[in-house]
Amino acid sequence: MARQSWKTYAARLKQAATASKQVTVKHLGIGMMVMAMVLQSVVFFQDYAQAASDDMIQGGVGSKEAILAHYDKNTNNFRDVLTYNGITRAELANISSTKVRYEVDSSAQSWGWTSRFSEAQGQKAHTVAGRTIYSRPQKLWDSSWYMGWEGNSATRGKFRIMSSCGNLLTYSVPQAVPVTPTPQPKPQPQPQPQPVATCDSLTITQLSRNRYHMSAKASAKNGATIQSIYIRVYDPSGKLVDAGGVTGDQTGMGVELKTPGTYKVQATAVTSIGEVTGPNCTGSFTITDDNKPEEPKPSVSITKTVNKQEHAKVAVNTDFTYEITVKNTGTADLKDVVVSDTAPKEVTLSNSSAGKVDGGKWTHTIANLPAGQSQTFSLTAKYAKFIEGKHKNTACVDTPTIAGSPDACDDATTETYTVTTPPANPPTQPTPNEPNKPTQPTPTPSVPNEPNKPTPTEPATPPTTNQTTPPAATPQPQPTPTAPTTKELPLTGTLNTASGILGLGGLVSVTCAYVMSRRSLR
Structure with a gap:
């Protein structure tokens, strides 16, 4: 009995050792297969990334x-x-x-x-x-x-x-064409700035009839310098009658000449590159004859008002007055001065202090209007009926002595209103008698009952709201998925070889473990 137990125990030990060895081989095979799969995935994704960009x-x-x-x-x-x-x-x-x-x-x-x-x-x-x-x-x-x-x-x-x-x-490639660099243009030498000097301005100011003041300025750059500047004055015959100058880039001088005429003025700058002048440094002035009378200058003005105002409100069927004043504002007498006034269509002209009224137009001719004098005229007018709005009336003056027509104009505006006349004997209003005071307190009046308001009758059945039943959704055909295209990848290489060896080793290890487990079952 003891011998049999010993054999059983030995068999169990042998079986346990075999099982442990099988587990070890199985784990080793699985580990090698996992490593092979990792290496293969690295190869796959590396080749795919390279291919995608290339x-x-x-x-x-x-x-x-x-x-x-x-x-x-x-x-x-x-x-x-x-x-x-x-x-x-x-x-x-x-x-x-x-x-x-x-x-x-x-x-x-x-x-x-x-x-x-x-x-x-x-x-x-x-x-x-x-x-x-x-x-x-x-x-x-x-x-x-x-x-x-x-x-x-x-x-x-x-x-x-x-x-x-x-x-x-x-199996051959084109010859690479050498890229010839584009020749860069050589920079051209920049010209050196040349010295420049200019006469910039000449100013002539009149002080009196025969006295003038003149000033001039000059400038220089790029190494040029202004040494002095002077002014020359020439009479109408071209003869030099006056001159003056100072050291520096500006000068001024005054002249007083008695002979009438137009004089020429020229400023000249003396510089390190020579004398310079120009259009900006050339001018002229005129001296008039003090005995010659001033030439008369004609001028005229006209002023228009209504009831002494620029704008007036007037009653219907009531006379009002337009005032027209013509003044000679020039230094020459004016001949045949024609003054005219055309009334607006809403206004009727009835009378005038001078001239004549023809329909809605008034005209008058002043035979002679001396310089500085004025004449005033009045026109009587009225509205026949009420017309809403403002109405402008314009008067003008014209004389052949002054060019253009008319020579001056002015206007005034009016608007009308209707006057209401009260009746001669207005009806008297009866005086109400004061009521007797009550001896007893007056009862508080009762508030009348509010009339019954009709009660709206609600429908027994609420109105049916039309509800549109959406149509049943029609099933849409589903697109058939397209099988992905399997992309060929390189089948050889160092990583492929290593992953293949590891995978094969894992398969062999698992197979050995399986065979050993089958034997142990026997």
């Missing part, structure tokens, strides 16, 4: 027709790159109908928009449509095969289009 056609292409469509649209400058390589659309249309698996060729050049390698490794930069694209040996990429289409170009020879990214593969 792809000529984002997401790749799946057919020859798609390649031609992207060429026609010039997607991502795809057509420009092919044109740069001398590949025509007809040559692109002659590529193989189906994509084929190709092995990486050490002599092939892969084209892409992102710089991946160095010039020492064989990468070259090209400028296409204002962008920089790179050609580099395909063998530098971590891959051994790819899917694509092959064609032939008269210029570039054999070429291929990669399915996974749409990138171009060629």
Whole structure:
């Protein structure tokens, strides 16, 4: 019995050791598989990120027709790159109908928009449509095969289009055209500023009939200097009659001349570059004959009022008066001075202190109006009926001595109102008798009952509100989801190899654990 127990115990120990070994192998296999999956994901996302930025056609292409469509649209400058390589659309249309698996060729050049390698490794930069694209040996990429289409170009020879990214593969590249820098124009030497001096101004001021004061100014720059400035005065015959000057850039002098006439004045500045003058430093003045009488100047004015005001309110059928004053404000007598006044259509003219009234117009001619004198005329007018608003009446004066017609005008305005005459014997109003005072207190009057207000009858049944039942929603067909396109990725490389080894090791470990567990069950 003891021997049998010992055997049972030994069997159990052996079974426990075997189970522990199986668990260890299983855990080791699972760990290796997890590491392989992590490495594989790193490879996947790294290659995808690189491809996304380097792809000529984002997401790749799946057919020859798609390649031609992207060429026609010039997607991502795809057509420009092919044109740069001398590949025509007809040559692109002659590529193989189906994509084929190709092995990486050490002599092939892969084209892409992102710089991946160095010039020492064989990468070259090209400028296409204002962008920089790179050609580099395909063998530098971590891959051994790819899917694509092959064609032939008269210029570039054999070429291929990669399915996974749409990138171009060629077996030769165009010679990079050296960029010749645009020659910069040589700056022209700036001219040195030359010394400049100018006579800036001449001012002539009259002090009396034959006395004038003159002043002048000059300036200089860029090294020039003003030494002195002087003024010369010439009579009407051109003879110099006076001159004066001082050291510096401005001067002034006065003259008093008796001979009438127009005199010329010229200022001249003496500078380090010579004497200078100009239009701004040339002028003239005139001395008149003191015995010659002043030439008379004609001028006239007219003033119009109504009832001695600029504006008046007048009653209907009541006379009012327009006043017109004409004054000779000049120094010459005025002959045949015609004064006229045309009344507004609402007003009737009835009489005047001089001249004549013809309908609604009054005219009068002053045979002679000496300088400084005036004459005043009055017109009687009235309104026949009430007319609302203001009514303007304008009087004008005109004389052949003064150019233009009329020579002066003035106006006044009126407005009318109606006078209401009270009756001769107005009716007397009866005087109410004062009521007797009550001996008893007056009862408080009762407030009459408020009349019954009709009570609106409410409908027994509330009105039915039309409610529009929305139509049943028609189910819309759901779009069939499109299966995502599986993008080919490189199948070889250092990381791929390592992840494959780890994955394989994990599978072997799990398999061993499974076999050992099956044996232990026996």
